[in-house]
Amino acid sequence: MKILRLVIARVGLSIFTLLLVSILIFLILEALPGDIASRILGRDATQKALEVLRQQMHLDQPAWSRYLTWLTDLLHGNLGASLATGRPIADVLAPRIVNTLLLSSLAFTFYVVLAIVPAVVQATRRGSIADNVISFITLLLLSLPDFLLATILLFVFAVALPILPALSTISETSSWASTLRAMVLPAVTLAIMMAVYAIRVLRDSLIEVLRSDYVRLAELKGLKPRAVLWRHALPNAIVPALNVTALNLGFLIGGVVIVERVFSYPGFGTLLIDALQLRDIPLIKATVMISAAVYIAANLLADLGATLLQPRLRTGS
Structure with a gap:
């Protein structure tokens, strides 16, 4: 209760x-x-x-x-009509939201890997060369603005090594293969920008958990180090990183404007910029309200997730 x-x-x-x-x-x-x-x-x-x-x-x-x-x-789900096009706002928003959700899903998948794997390496090998190198790389990436990282990745993988398209333009007629290929660069950019914050938080939290008494007790019981790490330590260490993840989820939906602009990706963020430029008040209100709702929902889920994952938060002790 x-x-x-x-x-x-x-x-x-x-x-x-x-x-x-x-x-x-x-x-x-x-x-x-x-x-x-x-x-x-x-x-x-x-x-x-x-x-x-x-x-x-x-x-x-x-x-x-x-x-x-x-x-x-x-x-009642009535968002009104766009002043610029005269179309129902729901019809204008639907394809852009789908595009951003696809990009966000791919970016979040990359983010989980890019956040957990380096943090685990650093926490289990703290003070080593790998720990120092990863710390240096994360500090370097933290100093880079979104547009600069996007431009660097664009130059490397679309110009110097033309293995990915420079423009991430997709349409309803695009195949799944071409859509996925077009989303790789913006998704990797978003994942890196999000992961550099989570890596540092998760590393410090995981180091603290690995030093705790219940982890040492699990080791004394004869559990394998891998089982101790992934089954006991990581679920508790990941709690502080959930708040960062919540902020990142909000960033994915409402803060991808720069990345979408650099790669010409037709998503939710670029729609908001277009609405502002056209002074389309009903469309602006709808897009900003949806962004706020997603941001608040992400923080709520992270808060509830932290409560469910950590018993002392759940019991209030």
């Missing part, structure tokens, strides 16, 4: 946080001083066009009424 109350409390807190985010998004985009219609259509817009847009966006109503209307529609 205690764990159930804890889950309910944290889910309720996440929903409340998401509600506050929706209010903030609305205030920033719609309740700012000035005429929203004029900012969207520009100074050369006719009075008739301005009136039509004001009616379409319900600008003749109070701000609180517009917010409640937008929130009600959002809860």
Whole structure:
């Protein structure tokens, strides 16, 4: 019952946080001083066009009424229509979300390998040449911005060694093989940028766990070192890295704009930039709200995962 109350409390807190985010998004985009219609259509817009847009966006109503209307529609799955294309936002978002989910899945797969394997090597061989080399590489990668790492990988694997495409353009007619090949470079870029943070956290946590009493007890019972490491030490050491992973999951959905731009990948991040450039307010609200929801959900899952993996957190002792 205690764990159930804890889950309910944290889910309720996440929903409340998401509600506050929706209010903030609305205030920033719609309740700012000035005429929203004029900012969207520009100074050369006719009075008739301005009136039509004001009616379409319900600008003749109070701000609180517009917010409640937008929130009600959002809860019913009605995201509205894009001002730039006139198409339903759900239809505009669907292919971009699918593309980003595919890229995120591949990037996360690479991330798990790139985070766990070096951290295990460092923790089990601390002070060795391998530990020092991996530490140097992670520090070097930490100092590189996203676009520079993406450009370096692009130059190496698409120009110097042309084994991967320079542009990660995909479409509905692309085959699975060509789609996977096009996603490799942006996925590896994202995985490296995420893994360099997790490696350091997981290494330090794993070293601490390997020195703990219950790990030593498992070794005294005659368990093989590999079983002690993967069955007892790693599940407990991975708890602190879950918070980093939660941040990385949010980054995967909402923070891949630069990487998608460098590789011309038609994903969710580039759609947000296009919406900002076109001043498509309904599309901006929908994309930002989805990004916030994914970020909050990722942190909730990491929080619950840490609770379930570590008994003392679950019992509160």
